[in-house]
Amino acid sequence: MTQIKIGQYVASDSFLHRLNPKVKIISMVLLMVSIFMIPIKLDTVNLILLGSMFLFSLILILLSSIPFKMVLQNIRGIVFLLVFTSVLQLFYIQEGTLWLESKMYFGLASLLSIIALLIFYNITKKYIKFKSIYFILVVTLIFVLQALLPYMTWVTYNLNIYSDAVVRIIFIFVRILTVIIVTSLLTYTTSTTELNDGLESVLKPLKYIGIPVSVFSMMLSLTLRSIPTLLEETDKIMKAQASRGVDFKESKLVEKIVQVISLLIPIFVVSFKRSLDLSNAMEVRGYILGAPRTKLISYQWNIKDTISIIIPIIILVGMITYRMMF
Structure with a gap:
């Protein structure tokens, strides 16, 4: 539980910490929209765009002075969901180029082997440092055992891995990872007071329609x-x-x-x-x-805030233009 750091503020004097909270909130939303604007297709341009967005999120980590390991700890809680989604994609996406075709055997031999593997996993996982990678490896071995043990078979099925399924898995994983990094950096670099002031400033137009x-x-x-x-x-x-x-x-x-x-x-x-x-x-x-309140912190707009909000706008406009052209 203590490894999950969502919502925790880390005091520092980094570039992101000094930004206007309104800028950080707007930029986060723009970046999240941009990452989901990239088409999920096996195309060089799409992969470059996806990799560029992920690289940009890594640059943001450097600008925040937050340890990279601390940011990635937030993804541990959804590893099971990612693996489950990936397995579903492999079975149900049957489009694109066939990359791997394998006949799978599920019977007494494979069942006993899988049970033994799961018992071994439960015994040894407490001694493994990288539990997420270990879990993914065990799931992979479950399918490998079914392919290598065609003895006392009850059911046979074909596991066909297509290019579109692999691409979709990569896109889903990188998208979720990028979104987690961006949202985590917002809470890591913004205190409760700043976050409240930023949200109130961003949502200020809603006051005119009666929303508190x-x-x-x-x-x-x-x-x-x-x-x-x-x-x-x-x-x-x-x-x-x-x-x-x-x-x-x-x-x-x-x-x-x-x-x-x-x-x-x-x-x-x-x-x-x-x-x-x-x-x-x-x-x-x-x-x-609901009563009017004065602000503890007076935020001054500067050139850093301007640059920090222009870059996400340019990225989003570029993504929209790309989607309209292709």
């Missing part, structure tokens, strides 16, 4: 900042239960369900208590919902 922008921006910023707090409390509860003999990793499925339920109840209690403490603290400090 200040309330909405405050709710959104508090929600983002509550994520690391809840994860930290969850980790404390898990360690407390582990000290009482609860094993969240080696238990059976039914036991894990009971353990999760026993974990959810104290988490809800803690979250409500934290919310009550926060509301009391805000009330003591004179916060009135």
